[in-house]
Amino acid sequence: MAPAATSESASEPTPLDRLDPLDLPEGHPFGPHNLPYGVFSLTEDGSGDGERSVGVRVGDHVLDAGAAAAALGSPYVSVLARPSLNSLLAAGRTTWSDVRRALTAWVTVPAHREVVRPFLHPLSSVTLHLPFEVADYVDFYASENHASNLGRLFRPDEEPLKPNWKHLPVGxxxxxxTVVVSGTDVVRPSGQRKAPADPAPVFGPSVRLDIETEVGYVVGVPSRQGTPVPLSSYRDHVFGLCLLNDWSARDIQNWETVPLGPHLGKSFATSISAWITPLDALEAARVGPPERSVPLLPYLDDSGPEAAADPAGYDLRITVTLNGQVISEPPFSGMYWTGAQMLAHMTVNGASLRTGDLYGSGTISGTEDNERGSLIEITWNGQQPLDLPDGKRGFLEDGDVVTLSAWAPGPDGARVHLGEVTGRIVPTT
Structure with missing residues (x-):
């Protein structure tokens, strides 16, 4: 809790600039049970272009982790005094746990306070950057509700799911x-589009620009080419999670997607949160997968006792806002395919992992109308537009601002907040 007022102002609250940033209210969503990682630079000069450093969020402050490690004589300077998270990501699970224990001590043990306090910077005084160098990016399609909704929209006379969908994670x-950090403007993409009744395609800005509410998995430890990564090794390779918005130009995508799949309709921008939440912060949020209705091949089969003891699903409660209005609250706990299965499938052919690989869950949608994770579902392909205070929306308009936020159950009833991801649509250049 905040310290008591000094004798010279006993009758007045302690000014905010004199509160100890390490005295957080119990259960603060960015308290010591969370400690997500990011990369920041100081903005005293107004540019935000200064030296980049690994930071850890503590309440409404950022701890310069490398500088604190150096001041405390920590052996982890080599992975924390860096301009990106990649060195830490590559260090592996044992180091991840050791560094987390050290950070927890630095921000909770009173003996460390005087050393650590000078390296805490208010969020308002920093610029947040893309937290790691993205190596490869793969996007999946792991929500049965989302896949079924799109199937009903575009193939009303067929089964909603394609025959392969429950046998493998499609991606x-x-x-x-073009992976960008939260807060980066998204330029409306241009490309070819053709409505079914049009005689020929036309070129121009997308008129059906959409969001995809997703969770991203950040890979730390690489793997050897030719060697698949089994389900049991998920936590040895995946460092943490982030929120992800895979912006989608539905009109461009629909015209180009046959026969090879998404290309220009997806590749113009993918936004991720500035904070990466380590898996160790999400222990209390772990859940098992839903019941499987189709038997899985051995490399994807998570029905055994080992999987039950080490579930790879997460209970994340996500909120989507458009221009400040809540438009959806998709639950991540109901995803059909887990992060471990996506990783196993992504590597089963021998494809190697690299430090900084990012893979997305695909759009997260629940069973209810207010749990759909994309506008194409929420507005049923524009047929049932949203009625917002600033007008109706079938798809995104220039100037629209979309924000994804989320929390997960933490220890002792606390909440673990994930860093939000925000993007504003700007006109085609």
Whole structure:
């Protein structure tokens, strides 16, 4: 809790600038039970272009983890005094746990306070950057509700799910170079589009720009090419989770997607949160997968006692806002395919992992109308537009701001907040 007022102002609250940033209210969603990682630079000069450092969020402050490690004589300077998270990601599970224990001590043990306090910076005084160098990006399609909704929309006379959907996690290889940090404007993409009744395609800005509410998995430890990663090794390779918005130009995507799948309709921008929540912070949120209705091949089969003891699903409660209005609250706990299964499938052909690989869950949708994770579902392909205070929306308009936020159950009833991801649509250049 905050310290008591000093004698000179006993009758007045302690000014905010004199509160100890380490005195957080019990259960603060960014308290010591969370400690997500990011990369920041100081903004005293107004540019935010200064030296980048690994930071750890503590309440409404950012701890310069590398500087604190150096001041405390920590052996983890080598992975924390860096301009990105990649060195820490590559260090492996034992180091991840050891560093987390050290950080927890630095922000909770009174003996460390005087050393650590100078390296805490208010969030308002920093610029947050893309937290790691993205190697490869793969996006999956792991929500049965989302896949079924799109099947009903576009194939009303067929079964909603394609025959392969419950046998393997369907996915595509995306573009790592256009992954951007939360707060980055998204330029409306241009490309070819053709409505079913049009005689020929036309070129121009997308008129059906959409969101995809997702969770991203950040890979730390690489794997050897030719060696698949089994389900049991998920936690040895995946460092943590982030929120992800895979912006989608539905009109461009629909025209180009046959026969090879998404390309320009997806590759223009993918936004991720500035904070990566380590898996160790999500222990209390772990849940098992839903009941399987189709037997799985051995490399994907998570029905055994080992999987039950080490579940790879997560109870994340997500909120989607459009221009400040809540439009959906998709639950992540009901995803059909887990992060472990996606990783196993992604590597079963011998494809190697690299430090900084990112893979997305695909759009998260629940069973209820207010749990759909994309506008194409929420508005039923524009047929049932949202009625917002600033007008109706079938798809996104220029100037629209979309924010994804989420929390997960933490220890002793606390909540673990994930860093939000926000993007604003700007006109085609």
């Amino acid at each position: 595509y290889h995306g573009r790592s170079g």
